[in-house]
Amino acid sequence: MSRELKTGIIAIVIIALFIWGYNFLKGQNLFDTSSRNFKVEYSNIAGLTESSLVTINGLKVGKVTNIEFNRAEGKRGHLIVSFVIEKDIQFSKKSVVKIYSPSPLGGSNLAIIPEYEGEEAISGDVLKGEVETSLFTSIGERLDPIQTKLEDIMVSADSLFNNVNNILDTNTQNSLKNSVQSLEFTLAEVKKTMLSINGILDTSSSDLKESIKNTKVITENFAKVSDTLANVNIGGIISKTEMTLDKANSILEGVKSGEGTLGKLITDEELYNNMSSATKELEYLLREMKLHPKRFVHFSLFGKKAKPYTPSSEELEEANK
Structure with missing residues (x-):
């Protein structure tokens, strides 16, 4: 086998191994037919x-x-x-x-x-x-509208603070400081007043206790009186009073109509005139007995007869009047 052929075979094997390794690293197995x-x-x-x-x-x-x-x-x-x-x-x-x-x-x-x-x-x-x-995606989706609202609130708050800064100029700040000082002074005076009231209450607490005790006694007595009144037969008393008033009314009606001695005395004008004349005669008789007792009584130790009374001319004049 020539050197060139061997070199070609080795190169083909290296290329094949490179392709297989590359695909294997990518997760593909070229020799796995079931993939x-x-x-x-x-x-x-x-x-x-x-x-x-x-x-x-x-x-x-x-x-x-x-x-x-x-x-x-x-x-x-x-x-x-x-x-x-x-x-x-x-x-x-x-x-x-x-x-x-x-x-x-x-x-x-x-x-x-x-x-x-x-x-x-x-x-x-x-x-x-x-x-x-995912969890973070869900949180983000829910936070997006909240973020939008917060941004709107921050813009509104910024505008509000700008307006407040414009309102709170130097004069307004000084007025607020004076108002706070006045409020502190008022609170101090109120505190003093409360301390004075507490002192008065402490000194008068014994009197208040005594008054409460007396009030309790009065209430108990009133309860007893109420029980007594509740047990009294008020209806019977009222009935007897009505009967008494009816009898008094009937007596007064009889007197008014001339019944009885008192009625006749009150309503009979002739009887009244006779009684008035008799009263005058009696008064005149008593006055004569006081002024001329000899005309009515004779007293003698030696039994002399009484001389007949001869009125004087003045008495005769007075009698004829």
Whole structure:
């Protein structure tokens, strides 16, 4: 064998080993005839790289072999991910290939969500792709509207503080300082007043206690009086009072109508006139007996006869009046 032939054979072997090693590093085994190649399209691969793992139900079944841009019209910017499955597992074309992140600090991998109904997937098929929402992506999606609202609030707060700064000029600041000083003085006076009130309350606490005690005694006495009044037969008393008043009314009606001595005395005008005349005559008689007792009484130790009384001219005049 010539030297040139040996050199050519060695070169072909080296090239073959290089091609096999390159594909092996990419996750493709050229000597494994059971391997199958699939493709899936994504608008965002979320950190997926070549040689990332492909799993089914958590089991490693292959690797990502290539990631390239889709150059078709209307699909520009989308990414086509090629991967190889080394395990002999069958699933349908309805299966979904989802990008997921096993840990917050690790890279992304592919997980095949297998479906077994429908047409079986074969090497070269394009499967449906999805991207699983990670913890940080979910937090970011929820924080985006909050961030927008916070930005609006910060703008409003900045405008508010600018307006406050414009309002709080030197004169306003001095007025506020004076108001605060006045408020401090007022609070000090209120404190003094409260101390004085506390002193008054302390000195009068004994009087208050005595007043409360007296009030308690009065309340107890009032309760006793109330019990006594409650036990008294007020209805009977009222009935007797009404009977007494009825009798008094009947007596007064009789007096008014002239019944009985008192009624006749009050209503009989002639009787009243006679009694008045008799009273005058009696008064005149008593006055005569006082002024001229000899006209009515005669007293003699020696038995002399009484001389007949001869009235004087004055008495006669007075009698004729």
